[in-house]
Every structure is written in structure tokens, then in C-alpha cells.
Amino acid sequence: MLIVPEKLIADLVSAEDAFAAVEATFAAMARGEATNFPVVREALGEGRQYGFKSGLDRAGGMLGVKAGGYFPGNMARGMTNHQSTVYLFDPESGRPTAMVGGNLLTALRTAAASALSIDRLARPDAKVLGMVGAGHQAAFQLRAAARVRRFERVIGWNYHPDMLPKLGEVAAELGLPFEAVALERMVEADVIVTITSSPAASLLSAHVGPGTHLACMGTDTKGKQEVEPALLARARLFTDEVAQSVSIGEAQHAIAAGLVREADITPIGAVIAGLAPGRLGQEEITLFDGTGVGLQDLAVAGAAVRRAVERGLAASVEV
Structure with missing residues (x-):
């Protein structure tokens, strides 16, 4: 061995x-x-x-x-x-x-999955990256996202604001201006990456504007939750694996509330393999539920x- x-x-x-x-x-x-x-x-x-x-x-x-x-x-x-x-x-x-x-x-494979979703689903002209979460994996997420889109600035929010300067340092390494903001200002973002370990929703539907792509990467256990279920009801939904999305991923809460169905969720692999369409329009909200698969x-x-x-x-x- x-x-x-x-x-x-x-x-x-x-x-x-x-x-x-x-x-x-x-x-x-x-x-x-x-x-x-x-x-x-x-x-x-x-x-x-x-x-x-x-x-x-x-x-x-x-x-x-x-x-x-x-x-x-x-x-x-x-x-x-x-x-x-x-x-x-x-x-x-x-x-x-x-x-x-x-x-x-x-950390690398989680960031890669997020970047893949941005590459395949975000608008080509996305300019503002929103980061919800500033823990260990957030830096990997930020760097990976910057490889697949030419962002012009980054805005960030974290439950503990004192952690945001480190994320700002990563943005500076990439040549991107960084601003710590209230969650309400995430509506300015064209792409939002959530990477928290929250047991309750932080990002609400009202914080997301038309045409946004979301990569929700923190929910991988029953009970965890990063975004409001109403947001999933507004979006076209994609995931790494449907079975995990509905049981331990972000979709578990929207499914329980009767807002979405399992059939509403498309595996990102189907988009990559050319078996399913990705983004269908400029105003469409797309959401990738990254649960992390073995x-x-x-x-x-x-x-x-x-x-x-x-x-x-x-x-x-x-x-």
C-alpha cells in the first residue's frame, strides 16, 4: 500500500x-x-x-x-x-x-466543485463576487471562483466580522478590491458563494437579485442550513448528487417545506456531460447545492x- x-x-x-x-x-x-x-x-x-x-x-x-x-x-x-x-x-x-x-x-475539491458550477452556470459577464463566510475554506473558494470569471470586486459577510480582513488579503492577492458588507448588500453580487457551518439560514431570498448564480457549499449534514428555502423556490437548482441534496444538503429544508421537488434538481454532471442545459437566461437565478460527494x-x-x-x-x- x-x-x-x-x-x-x-x-x-x-x-x-x-x-x-x-x-x-x-x-x-x-x-x-x-x-x-x-x-x-x-x-x-x-x-x-x-x-x-x-x-x-x-x-x-x-x-x-x-x-x-x-x-x-x-x-x-x-x-x-x-x-x-x-x-x-x-x-x-x-x-x-x-x-x-x-x-x-x-478544501481543493470543494472549491473545484464550486468553481465548476460558476463556470457552467454563472452569467459570462459576472463582475461582482459575494462571499458569505470567511473561515478556512473561504480562501480556497475565492481563489477558485476568480479562475473562472473576471470579477472586478468582491464583497463579503461573516457572522464574525473580525475574520473578514483575512479574506480581504486573499482578494488583494488576486488584484480585487474587497469590501465587508451587510447581508442586504449581497443583492449587488452576480455570483454568491456561501461557505459556512450555520444551523440556520443567513442568506435570505431578498438578498439575491435576478440573474445571480449561487454556489451553496456549507450544508452537508442534516440540520445545517445556509439559505432561506424561499430562495430555492425562485431558482433553477443543480447539485453534485440529488440524493444527498434532498437528505443532507441545502435542498432538505425546501423539500420539507414543500417548496421544491426532488425532480426539480439537476445533477451538475449532466450539464458537464451535455445531457442537460445549464443557464437558460440572463435573469434566471441558478443555485448549486454542493453537498460534497465521496x-x-x-x-x-x-x-x-x-x-x-x-x-x-x-x-x-x-x-
Whole structure:
């Protein structure tokens, strides 16, 4: 079995690598060549979450699982709150083939999914990017969004405003003016990325104007919620996987309220594979419910392993 530790990932997998890997995975899902297995997630108390995301990509020859979760006390320990590891197996024999550090990969694959949705669904002339959330993953989201659209400025809101200057520094690195705003001013944004761990809606329907694209990336557990259900009722809905969207994603709340149906949600992979249309008009609101699927993790982990083998950096152990 090959081991690719967390400390090597930054030099092995770029944002561009993650984008390509996730794009191929979503298309394979839409063609029926890849299958996600049901998510297992448990609350450990004191805000800690632990679980498993897994799947089989027949087209890519990938079988595996990501194990990990959210541990809010980690920052005080000098570690990131999100901790995960990806395990890969030979799909024919079940033999373990690799263990890969999953922390940076999770941030890269989440940002890649968001950027893919912006690339395929946002208006080509989008100029203002709105960021709701300023935690660890927000910087990855901002950089990824800036790769697929020529934004002219960024506006941001966070429950804890003292965290926004760090996001402003990322915007400055990209040459983009940044302004901290009230949520009501998100109506100025052409694209809005939400990346919070909120248990209640922050972004309301009134905060979003016609023609906006939203990438809602924070809701991946039953009970989490970033946006008002009425907003989903106004939008054309897309997701990474419909089953997760309606059960643990942002759509869970709109479904429960009877505002949308499962049939109203289109997998983003169908758009990528040319099996379904994307944006249909300038005034249309599009919303991508990014729940995070196990196949994304396998795809980026596979890219890390291939690059590590090419460079002679993967350690090998007998199991």
C-alpha cells in the first residue's frame, strides 16, 4: 500500500488538477459510470462530527472511502478543525492500495466543485463576487471562483466580522478590491458563494437579485442550513448528487417545506456531460447545492497518488 502524507499534498495537487479531476468525476456520475455510496455521519458531542464518504468510479477504476470530520477544538491545538484521510482500494480485489492525507484535498475539491458550477452556470459577464463566510475554506473558494470569471470586486459577510480582513488579503492577492458588507448588500453580487457551518439560514431570498448564480457549499449534514428555502423556490437548482441534496444538503429544508421537488434538481454532471442545459437566461437565478460527494475525494486522492508515484515520493508498506 502506498502512503501519501498530508505534508506532500500541496506540492502534488494544484487547484487546476482538482478542477479537472472533479469535472471528470461529475461527468462520469451523470453517465452512470460512477456511484456514490450513502454517507455515514455521527455527532460525537461538543460540536464534533465524524463520518465516511465513499464510492466506486468504474470509469476511473477507483474504489475508496474518506474518513474524517469536524473537530472545533483543533485550532487551539494548532491543527485545522477539519481532519480527514482518504483510503483507496483495488476495485477488483478489494486490496488496499493507498492512504492519502485528505485535509487540503477536501478544501481543493470543494472549491473545484464550486468553481465548476460558476463556470457552467454563472452569467459570462459576472463582475461582482459575494462571499458569505470567511473561515478556512473561504480562501480556497475565492481563489477558485476568480479562475473562472473576471470579477472586478468582491464583497463579503461573516457572522464574525473580525475574520473578514483575512479574506480581504486573499482578494488583494488576486488584484480585487474587497469590501465587508451587510447581508442586504449581497443583492449587488452576480455570483454568491456561501461557505459556512450555520444551523440556520443567513442568506435570505431578498438578498439575491435576478440573474445571480449561487454556489451553496456549507450544508452537508442534516440540520445545517445556509439559505432561506424561499430562495430555492425562485431558482433553477443543480447539485453534485440529488440524493444527498434532498437528505443532507441545502435542498432538505425546501423539500420539507414543500417548496421544491426532488425532480426539480439537476445533477451538475449532466450539464458537464451535455445531457442537460445549464443557464437558460440572463435573469434566471441558478443555485448549486454542493453537498460534497465521496467520488470527489477519490478523484483528487487518485491524482495525488499518481503524481507522488511519478516523483518517487510515495512510501510503500506491506499490509
